Amino acid sequence: MTGDILFLCHRIPFPPDRGDKIRSFHLLKRLVDIAPVHVGCFADDDRDMGFASDMARITASQCVVRRDRSKIVAGLTGLARRQPLLVSLFDHPDLHRWVARTMAERPIRAVVAYSAQMAHFVPTLPDHVRFLMDFVDFDSAKYAAYGAQGGGPMGWINRREGRVLFDFERRTAARADVSAFVSEAEAALFRDAxxxxxxxxxxxxxxxxxxxxxxxxxxxxxxxxQGQGQGQGQGPLLVFTGQMDYRPNIEAVDSFARHTLPAIRAVHPDARFAIVGRNPSKSVESLAQLPGVIVTGGVPDVRGWLAAADVVVAPLRIARGIQNKVLEAMAMARPVVASPQAGEGIDADDERHLLIAADPAQEAAKIIALLADPARACALGLAARGRVEQRYRWSATLAALPDLLSAPFADGAQAA
Known part of the structure; x- marks a missing residue:
């Protein structure tokens, strides 16, 4: 394409060491192959800020802003402005100014916004600039689900966020040339809505x-x-990986540790459950007091834990899109037992490439059966590896990106 690309991202897309960064990192790498890329993004902490110089080696220019708005301030501001709280939480005048200056001074021909909260940084664009909105997940549906489950103030907040965020998503999609989601299931839900x-x-x-x-x-x-907790030993090892301050992950490991693992240990008393991931919440850390539970915190290389796992589990009850944790475990040729929600977006067959379990009782039964049949567990892992090789190479999933950024504009785009 002729011209440059502006890439806006809610978290610095470097390095690919957590779920949301994995997709944005590979998007950035592909965009750099297409044209010069100018990146505007946020950093959560000093560690994130430290990656800015590494990213600068591949960007044409960049603006990395330390996110310093508290949740309380963001919440009050969002209520006052009738904004989604997610949008209010990710806001900063410096990034708005940088975007305006970049649009004025650089030959921008395409804007890619990653995740809904970055759409409000995209100004009204001239006709020759194409806008790709990568929502990744249908986020408002997640908040609506939380609101339906809960009562009290948090239930009200989540229900409000579901309504207000969906209105924002809908208006953003109306002005984008193309909106993308991480799976066809997510895209279909959004199209219907x-x-x-x-x-x-x-x-x-x-x-x-x-x-x-x-x-x-x-x-x-x-x-x-190794690890914190009472799970040291040499018995069967069950592993969950993920960012451990993220609510769906917290709820998943709590359910597994309290309800699924005891049923497994009734058959395999030495079975352990390792919770592997950065920033474990206090409630996750407390799970290390339960028999058989290991809480590692952040690890230098998650592959060692995946390789050591007899079974990798993904018991998420609320999940959107494609779970990277499941793809990574499958790529490591490990047998995976996942909830229907965690497996929904992945093009893989139950009982052939992974096992789907809808509740703790099914999880325990299927894991116990795998532990009793190592040959089947090995075959399931090898089939999983073959499936991701066939379907989930980044070069294939992002192959259409150049055409999406240069294709003729869709009727009605940029209208809202």
Whole structure:
């Protein structure tokens, strides 16, 4: 394409060390192959800010803003302005000014906004500039689900967020040339909700770095007895990976540790459950007091834990899109037991590439059966690896990106 790309991201897309950064990192890498890229993004902390110089090696220019707005201030501001709280939480005048200056001074021909909260940084665009909105997930549906489950003030807040955020998503999609979601299931839900067609709302699936997440790759093995908690030993090892201050992950491991693991330990008394991921909340840390539970916190290389796992679990009850944790475990040729929600966006067959379990009783039964049949567990893992090799290479999932950024404008785009 002729001209530059403006890429707006709610978290610095470097390095690919957590779920939302994995997709944005690979998007950035692909965009850099197409044209010079100018990146505007937020950093959560000093660690994130430290990656700015690394990212600068591949960007044409960039603005990395430390996110310093508290949730209380964001909440009050969002209520006063009738904004989604998610949008209010990710706001900063410096980034608005940088976007305006970049649009004025650089030959921008395409804008890519990653995640709904970055759409409010996209100004009214001239006709020659194409706008790709990568929502990734149908976020308002997640908040609506939380609101339906809960009462009291938080239930009200989540129900409000579901309504207000959906209105924002709908208006954003109306002015974008194309809106993308991480799976066809998510895209179809959004099309049904907002009334736009498949020419305007599409799926751009996640991929997996198959050379990195490879059981034959060179990575350090882990000591199966390490970690915080009462789970040290050499019995069967069940592993969950993820960012451990994220509510769906917190709820998933709490349910598994309290309801599924005891049923498994009734058959395998030495079975352990390792919760592997950065920033465990206090409630997650407390799970280490339960028999058989290990809480590792952040680890240098998650592949060692995946490789050591007898079974990888993904018992999420609320999940959107494609779960990277499931793709990575499948790529490492591990047998996976996932909830229907965690497996929904992945093009894989139950009982052939992974096992789907709808509740703690099913999880326990299917894991116990796998532990009793190592040959089947191995075959399931090998089939999983074959499936991601066939379907989830980043080069394939992002192959259409150049055409999306240069295709003729859809009728009605930029109208709202």
């Amino acid at each position: 907002c009334g736009l067609g498949p020419d305007r709302v599409i799926a751009i699936e996640n991929g997996v770095a198959l050379d990195y997440f490879d059981p034959a790759a060179d990575f350090p093995a882990i000591d199966r007895g």
